[in-house]
Amino acid sequence: KGEVGTKELDEKVRRILRLAFLTTMDRNRPFGSFGTQEHAEAGRKIAEEGIVLLQNKNNILPINLSKTKKIAVIGENAIKMMTVGGGSSSLKARYEITPLEGLKKRIGNQAEIIYARGYVGDPTSNYNGVIAKVSLEDKRSPAELTAEALKVAKDADVVLFIGGTNKSDLQDAEGFDRKELGLSYGQDQLINELVKVNKNIVFVNISGNAVAMPWVKEVPGIVQGWFLGTEAGNALAAILVGDVNPSGKLSFTFPVKLADNGAHALGEFPGGDDVTYKESIFVGYRWADKQKAKPLFSFGHGLSYTTFEYGKVTVDKKQMSAGDKITFSVKVKNTGSREGSEVVQLYISDLKSSLPRPIKELKGFEKIALKAGEEKTVTFTVDKTALSFFDDK
Incomplete structure (x- = not known):
């Protein structure tokens, strides 16, 4: 329409091209870098320091490799990529170490590691052109998956259940709310069954948010594992075997149930076109304190070895x-x-x-x-x- 002249347009295009020439279009770019070893090491350190040890009854962690002969690893999140999915948080990382890979790499032949999937959550193996290392397709029934998990767990010295949420719709993804605070895909039921055959169980929660834990009194070890990036598996393994002493603290409150949150207690969630924040400034731990609602795990909580x-x-x-x-x-x-x-x-x-x-x-x-x-x-x-x-x- 002639509202902007070609001079202004040329200048804006020139800025974009200048940035491109200095970065992605120049293989010998003088400015910046990405996906380097230094980035990986920094990411691993951040991951190690961010992992939170929520519960450690009877000092079940760290795993004593001199006394442990067989470790059962159970759960889809032990083998699932978490740098992809979730909407705009999806990345095309140079690589990603899964929890199972990290454990096998660190433990080697010091102990036998046996894996059982336990449940099928999201079998998607291709996100935005990023293909998973192993296919997540599994045609077995829930009963078959449970039976395998129980068999593996029964004979193990310690069970690592690596579950939680994922980056799928209705999980930890943008544009959708989770349907419930509890774990999806029958994980709660599976954990209850596992505890019956082996009391030495550690739940590693891979998630970006809180989950309900109705079995909290039965599971001695609980670790908040977050979405830790490319070095996730190495960082988790370092914490679980004690190479690194956990020092992370929770940045939000884990409620026991949804009604312990102000938005749910006051009936304002999910709301319509207009949402009234009736809880005022009393959000997060401020609401829990005001209502004297004992949380599952408090804001700022985190244990150490x-x-x-x-x-x-x-x-x-x-x-x-x-x-x-x-x-x-x-x-x-x-x-x-x-x-x-x-x-x-x-x-x-x-x-x-x-x-x-x-x-x-x-x-x-x-x-x-x-x-x-x-x-x-x-x-x-x-x-x-x-x-x-x-x-x-």
Whole structure:
């Protein structure tokens, strides 16, 4: 229509071409890189530090390879690619190490690993041109898959159930909500059956969100494994056998049931054209605290293979003005027998607010590495921005 001249158009095209010439079109590009060994190592470290040890009764983890002869690995997510699917989060990664591959690579001939699928969730083996290493097609009936899993589990020293969600529609994918908080594909029922034949079971939850765990009291080991990228299998194996001490903490609350979430408790989900956030500021752990709803696993929760002891919290002043800062300090000691990292978290409470406020709010956190017996002092300094809130009146 002549609203934009060719001069402006040429300049915009030139910018796109300039970027292309400097990156993907130049094999010897002077700027940037992707898919390198350095990227893989960084991704693995991030994955290892993000994995959360949720439950570890009787110290079932880490797996003691000097005493373990047979490991049963059960679950579709042990062999399923997770860098693909989910909508716009789908990637074309250079490679992806599955949990089963990572375990076999790390354990080698130190113990026998036997795999059973246990259930069929999403048999898709081709996402956006990315073809799975192994076909996920399986014509066996649920009864046959269950029978195989139980047989494998019965004779094992430890059972690793690697399940959870996936990137399919109605799972952890954009554009669709999950139908339920519980695990899909009959996983809950399968776990209940597995516990009957072997009490030494660890559930590794591969997901981007919380799931219900009605069997939580029966399963001694629970690990939140997330979607960990190309080095997923190597990172998980390192945590499970104890090469790496877990130090991740939950970034959201795992509720026991949907009604423990404000949106569901107040009947506003899923809503229509208009949705009223009746829970106000009380979302996540703030809602759980307000309602005194005991979560399955709390925001900020995460265990370690060592133990930590906190000293008394000290503060540098008892009063502060709007222009002041206040510093909190606490000593943290590794009281266990191995090195580990702890995420120290600072929460505050506003006891005399003019408006309703959460019982506690996270205002600072820091991860520190401590050798066995080592002690460090952690300090947090906050100013009025951390203590302020919005008054809509």
